[in-house]
Amino acid sequence: MAPSDDHPEVTGEAIVSEAEKRPISTIVFIIAMQTEALPLVNRFQLSEDVESVFPKGVPWVRYHGFYKDLHINIIWPGKDPVLGVDSVGTISASLVTYASILALQPDLIINAGTAGGFKAKGACIGDVFLASEVAFHDRRIPIPVFDLYGVGLRQALSTPNLMGEINLKVGRLSTGDSLDTSPHDEASIVANDATIKDMEGAAVAYVADLLKVPAVFVKAITDIVDGDKPTTEEFLHNLAEVTAALDETVAKLIEFISGKSLSDL
Structure with a gap:
């Protein structure tokens, strides 16, 4: 049946409502590092694309398969x-999120990976967080309104039932393109009231929001940003162990999502 022109706002709400009630079918994980991705590839016996859905020449890799109804x-x-x-x-x-949404039309984006955490906000090595909100900390544009654009604050998909089932910590995520933290970055992260810091989340959130695909952010803590150890040293030392914790959490996440709609999360 064609939508009615008389009440377009009602029609739009109905479409959103229907999408939220349909069982989730296609999930796209955006994962920055192969070390983070491979445990999940192996766990769910996913296969690498033989013929890529992405443009010729790009290095992007897609692993895919089916688990239950997902x-x-x-x-x-x-x-x-x-x-x-x-x-x-x-x-x-940003690029792979955009290309993936166009090619695969997912019901849900999940950005999973490792991150730094702040002990002042309760983060510890090996903790796994769900991000409640995401923002940038290295896009400083001190002009009215442009400053808000630079921060790019966005809400993650609300998942109260998921949080209750898996019992993850929750905190704000701040994103920048550097592994270390400059004094300027630190001030911006504090202003963002962030508990966790990564290099991808807010970019994924921007594209997902632009194309109206709900997004969830799952981050496991490899290093303490406000600790007394060098970030690079701590990150490399903890990467394998923390990636295993991330794998276990994402497996529980997939089990919970199977058979559910967005509104069930």
Whole structure:
């Protein structure tokens, strides 16, 4: 039946309501590092694309398969073609999120990965957080309204039932393109009231919001930003163990999502 022109606002609300009530079918995970992605690829026996859904020449990798009633897609931005390292950061995250939504039309985006945490806000190594809100901390534009655009604060999908079932910590996520934290970044992170810090989340949130796909952010803490150990040293030391904790949490997340609608989360 064609939508009525008489009450477009009612029709729009009805469409959103129907989407929220349909069982979730297709999930796209955006995961920045291969080390973070492979445990889930192996757990759910996902296969790498033989013929990519992405433009020719890009390094982006899609692993996909089915678990129960869910079509799971893990998108990893791949290795930098010149330097051979994981293509971390906001630019790669934005591009693969945009391309994945266009190609796969997911019901839900999940940005899963490791992050830094702030002990002053209750974060500990190995904790896994759900982000309540996401924002940038390194886009400083001190002009009225542009300053708000730079911060880019966005809400994650509200998941009260999921939080109750899996019992994860919750906190605000702040995103920037540097692993270390400059004094300027630190001031912006404090202003964002962030508990966790990463290099992709707010970029994923921007694209997901632009294309109206709900998004969830799951972050496991590898390093304490306001601690006494060098970030790089702590990150590398804890990466394998914390990635295993992330894998276990995401597995529980998928079990919970299976058979449910967005409104059930």
